[in-house]
Amino acid sequence: MQDVLKKKSMEKRILAPRDSRETIGNINVPNPRMVCRNVNVYYDDKQAIRNVSIDIGSNEVLAMIGPSGCGKSTFLRCLNRMNDTIESCRVNGQIFFDGSNIYDPSVDVVPLRAQIGMVFQKPNPFPKSIYENVSWAPIIHGLVETKADADEIVETSLHKAGLWDEVKDRLGQPGTGLSGGQQQRLCIARAIAVSPEVILMDEPCSALDPIATAKIEDLIDELREQYTIVIVTHSMQQASRVSQRTAFFHLGDLIEVGSTGTVFTKPSHQLTEDYITGRYG
């Protein structure tokens, strides 16, 4: 059926009807960094994610869009098992990272999260100094042995996050004293300090002003060279600016996935078209 719809949409751009819940578009990418298959998430009895399968390519920015409550944040939090912290949350399905299923009981979340970093919606620096914010994770993972190592990691991470010039003279001051945009970049610096392979970003700019947002978007573009980035966003402009692929979620289903250009200019599903043209959201 998928193929039929695809063919149709290519011919006359006939959109899949609103009640179609099948994923449209190619979920596969060559050389994927993470592979998700048939992921279901439940909060108690309520199903939040239904049978989502998608690949996340290396060095790509995958944007996940969709109306509020569609499950995109839930799905993002599955990718580094942050959902484990929620008592009522149950996940089944498979998410492969480095060839092993991260939901396998033998997998330890500590090294997993060291490889799959996360940036949250609200900037949440530790109530400690800027220096400690960045250096803490490398220290607990034993990535640094000397003070000089830590200094270097702090400097390079802050450089990568574009924050170094603004804070280099006050590394000892509390991270919570920075502006919202700076705090979020500090959180990004904290995430990249352990050199993860994937960075998950949960609406990283929703609490920021346009200038801070622009800075973070530029940063995401630069980070793509080294990291795989999955970003949840409410702003379609942001998705179209920063991402190579876009996944559209609706009420727990992955409705459509494709290259960002295609999804935004030639969507194949009625719901996607409605959403990106602003008919609901």
Add this chain to the structure above:
Amino acid sequence: MSSQKEQRPVAGNRGYIRQKKERTIDIVSRRLAQRYRKEKRFKLYGLFSIILSTVFLAVLLTSIVSNGYSAFFQTYIKLDVTLESTMLDRENLGKSDFQGIIKQSITKLYPEVADRKSKRELYALFSSGAAFQLRETVMKNPGLVGKTIPYWVPADDDVDMLMKGHSKRGVPENERRLDDRQLGWIDKLVDQNRIEKKFNVTFFTAGDSREPELAGIWGAVKGSFFTLLVTLALSFPIGIAAAVYLEEFAPKNLATDFIEVNINNLAAVPSIVFGLLGLAVFLNFFGMPRSTSLVGGLVLMLMTLPTIIIASRAALKAVPPSIREAALGVGSSKMQMVSNHVLPLALPGMLTGTIIGMAQALGETAPLLMIGMVAFIVDIPGGFTDPAAVMPVQIYLWADSPERAFLERTSAAIMVLLAFLIMMNAVAVIMRRRFEKRW
């Protein structure tokens, strides 16, 4: 990303508003005065309750201070003590008859008093502790032997009360503690400037005594100190460990729910029950020494644990989840998250809970009665296993004593207890400040 709602024509809504004759501002202003009246009334209630509690506190403090301040002074009588070398054995000073020396000095002042009965009445004006004090003075300074020195001895509590005006001369002789003859002797002392009120050092350095003028609070202060040290050393780490485990690590199931309910219930259990528990477990089962700070501290630990656990759990709950997520998000283990980020943020709240628990423990009497800390203990405790009294028990014992002089000492002891409490709180506040400064 304009929504469908905005695109919907809103003319209907406008029509509805236009139909209403009154403007919103009219409706609002009509009720405004009433709303402000309500607010004003509420503020008045609050102000009233604050004034009321302040008045009560003032009355309480005034009554304690006005009753108790005189205990900080004690009447002393000057004697000319002749330390005759015939009465003192230089080799064995401690065994000498100091009682006799004191009595000799007294009779020298009143040569007219001759018969046994009168002499006994005369000696009663002086504290029975005078001889012990003299002994100590001489032992410390053996060079005094053979000299005559002016020596201030504490007056008996009846004299003290008379000099402080607590017992009146006007009442009939048979209702007085001192008869007319004794009053005459006292007047003679006054005439000779031999009687004087001095700062009551004894009150701050001595243990309990049957004689009010020799009784002091220091034994109880040290007892309380040792007891609370045991309580703090045990209940703070145990309470915090329990709270952290229950809040951060324990699985949420029936068993932990059951434990939680029981901890909350324990906080409401009458304290004397903990005393019974201590009696049964620590004294009878483990055979620990009774009346000691160690057992008192253990019993009070049982009592303060629920308070500390509940406060600590509340403090842990108040740590924003974003901090936990941030820590877990960079791959920290739960232990690292708790010890590096959650605990420092929760510590001020935990300290508050601890100080509330310790303040409770400091003022607790009932459970200590059960483990024998109500005993009459004269010695000043030197350690955790020495028999000891604590301040509230000391207050209780003195309040129970018939002598008028113990009344003012009761109030004075309460003042010392409050000072102790304020000091403890001050330390806690300073510590909390220090931890809070770490943002």
